Amino acid sequence: MRHRSLAAVLSTLFMGLGQLYNRQYLKGLLIAAVEALAIFTFLPNLGKAIWGVYTLGEKTQGFEKVGKVTVRVEGDHSIYLLISGLITLFLFAIFLAIYIMNIRDAYRTGAARDAGKKPASFKETFAYVTDKKFPHLMLSIPAAGVLFLTIMPIVFMIMLAFTNYASPNHIPPKSLVDWVGFGTFANLLTLKTWSGTFVGVFTWTIIWAVIATVTTYFGGILVALLIESKGVRFKKMWRTIFILPYAIPQLISLLAMRNLFNGQFGPINQYLGYFGLGKLPWLTDPFWAKVTVIIVNMWIGIPVTMVLILGILTAIPKDMYEAADVDGATGFQKFRIITMPFILFSTAPILITAFAGNINNFNVIFLLTNGDPVNGNYQYAGSTDLLVTWLYKLTLNNSQFNMASAIGIIIFLIVASFSIWNYRRTRSFKEEDMIQ
Known part of the structure; x- marks a missing residue:
């Protein structure tokens, strides 16, 4: 198996492995840290996020009698589920984009090794990013702001239009919100x-x-x-x-x-x-x-x-x-x-x-x-x-x-x-x- 194919497969299994295989150790560790951070933060909640956006909750807030005492039982808050689900899905989309770029980077570096070229060192990579890719690097910060402060609220507003989120009967946490399609x-x-x-x-x-x-x-x-x-x-x-x-x-x-x-x-x-x-x-x-x-x-x-x-x-x-x-x-x-x-x-x-x-x-x-x-x-x-x-x-x-x-x-x-x-x-x- 050629270097490019093996590097791409390794980066597919876990981010950064392809870079480590290509002897780009510091770069590989940094990329691997990104996946590790995702695993310990939002990736475990991905299933719940999809469930929340799909169902908008299943249990309403209510009261239950425990012995002689009546206690309030917290239910699902449809809007919170929708917002948190959207945030998780947007983070997953960013992670997926980085994951794909990681595979492409490992493949290209492996292809360069197949051609007899030496992989770029971390110093060379850093100089390339801060010089040739400097506009992209600086634009990534406002782009993230636009994604979460502009695009996500717009998506949230669009999704609300396909629900029955309105008073008096569909305001959480007292009651759940349902998807109604084009009914609105x-x-x-x-x-x-x-x-x-x-x-x-x-x-x-x-x-x-x-x-x-x-x-x-x-x-x-x-x-x-x-x-x-x-x-x-x-x-x-x-x-x-x-x-x-x-x-x-x-x-x-x-x-x-x-x-x-x-x-x-x-x-x-x-x-x-x-x-x-x-x-x-x-x-x-x-x-x-x-x-x-x-x-x-x-x-x-x-x-x-x-x-x-x-x-x-x-x-x-x-x-x-x-x-x-x-x-x-x-x-x-x-x-x-x-x-x-x-x-x-x-x-x-x-x-x-x-x-x-x-x-x-x-x-x-x-x-x-x-x-x-x-x-x-x-x-x-x-x-x-x-x-x-x-x-x-x-x-x-x-x-x-x-x-x-x-x-x-x-x-x-x-x-x-x-x-x-x-x-x-x-x-x-x-x-x-x-x-x-």
Whole structure:
């Protein structure tokens, strides 16, 4: 048997044996220590982890009478079993990847020995890893963080959508949680109470995202063009004034706006009353509440776009405008042919991101209206609730975790599909030249 085959077989039997066979002693011991650590930590719990994820528990918490005393008997906690099972399975996946790399490393080193080459020493291996593989080594740390702090919670949320984890009858440890397949999605789309709420909130979410994105984007362009117009003096002062709404924390701005638009005591309604225009139900009427959140979002969002557009305008070559003047182009023609293409080329990906962000714009809705006014036809949602604020209410206020998880999946599919499709269609993604 050749060195490569024997080394691969030994590393298959136990990690590090192939490296020891290839006379890479320190490297082999370190790799063997990884498997030893896995054996003494999470590998013995692998079977229980699979059982926990598969069954979500079999015994509920209860009380038993022992003699004359009634004692509480701990049962299985379905959510704890699911979380601990996921952690163990993710650790096993990492271990499996290291195990495969260990076999490949032993095989390649054995192949080098078959070719008459000397196996790399530990010092040479360390120098190779810290030089050629340094980016991979440094990226492994944040990659592990993303795996356990981002990917695993997403997987956990997705799995909850296929359970009946909701109050009042399926909250552990009092009761167990069961797998229900696509039952949650079916209830969301077919039960009248849930489907009516979902359609209404979803429709308003899309309308809100489109209007909020368009108004802040083109409003920012308009303000930037006005500031940069010839003849406008004190440009720095105007930039400073218009950036103030963005510089102030949103929490303060939105709570202040909530008081300003108060229907009974707000200053805005008082001013309207002074001029005999009457009071408007800014936050208590469904239509006016939606108008209010759009206006306030413009107040917060336009400065962001304005700053971005100001930077783009300064980067446009002046000789293009001079050439347009020579050709007799009007101001609108220069804007349509020169300015707007440059702006769109630079901001198209950001525009897509803004739309996705407005779909999940939790702060403006929650802090300004809290999703109100109340809508009697909706299930746990108000007239201005977005999908994301409805999701918040379902989890924090009403313990409808499975339904909230299903809505979270739907939000992800909408945002991801729209963003990928539109981003791939932008010229900036295709890296085309600005001038054809």
